Structure formats: structure tokens, C-alpha cells
Amino acid sequence: MLKDVFDELGRKVLRDARLNLKRVKKGNSSLYKNIKYKADDKSIVFTLPDYWEFVDAGVKGVGGSKADGSKWKTKKVTNSKFKYRDKKPPFMAFNGWSIKKKIAPRSKSGQFQSRKSILFAIANSVYHTGIATTDFFTEPVDTNILLLAPKLAEQQILDMIDKLDFNSNNITIQ
16 A cells, blocks of 8 residues: 555654754754654655744855954855845744753853843844754655655555456556
8 A cells, every 4th residue: 555655754754854853953852853744545744843944944144244343154055045134033033942952141240131132142143144954854855755766656556456447348547
């Protein structure tokens, strides 16, 4: 059955995508935990969080100069349709991440300061440097589809043979 081939494809893509996320140090992220797939006889559907495409394809930063006159070093982004232009990412998007990473702003005397300032600095850095391309999902999909293509073709042929209808003068292949 095609479901078995689609299920195998789903398992392999899921495994490889998670390994890629671990490789780029995102192995404990909600993205890692929320990749799912569902396979049936006709298709396979992958479910990922909304922002997966930005992590996969990357986002080009605007570059520019820092306040001290040095240049921002942009991250490597290959063939991405995403780039920052005039809007910075919302600084509150980094709140949960900064808490998980235990990033807390402190004054010179060691007292905690407002979290907003560090979140703004992180958002500003991402705006200028961008998000590097990971291909964590597209690469496993491409690779595993090519590896399973012979199995998929064989299974489709076997399914067609099973559906042959010899009951009349007309032979139907579905």
C-alpha cells in the first residue's frame, strides 16, 4: 500500500529534520517538538509551526553600520525570498527565548534591569544580521523523496494491478 511508503517517508523526513535542528542548536525548540506528519493512501501532510519557513530558508538582514562605526556581519542566506526592509522583528517575539536562554540584563552593580532593553537589542541585531539558512526541512524532504522514488513507483504499479477490472469487455485501470 502507498500508505506504508508515505509513512516511511514521513518517519525519515521527521528524523532527519530533527537531526538538522539539533545540528544548528535548535534541538530543544518548539519547532523541534511540533513537527508532525500524517500519511494515508493518497498523500502525506507535514504540520509545522508558522515560522518554520523563516528558519529553513533564512532571512536576509539589512546590514549597515553599528553606532561605533563598525559594520554588521550578516548571516549566510542562500536563495531566500525573505528579507528585512524597513520593519524590525517585534521585540516581544524574543521574550520566551531570552528567558529560556537565561539572558537577563543587569546593571554594572549587578541589579536586574528592564527586560525590554535586552529584547530590543536582540531584535535590532536580528534585523541587521538576519537569520541564517538551515534547510533543516527542505533538504530531508528532497533527499528522502529521491531515495524512496523506486519504492513509491513500485507500490503504485502494484496498486494499479490490484485495481484491474476484468469483469467486462472493457478492462479498466485506475
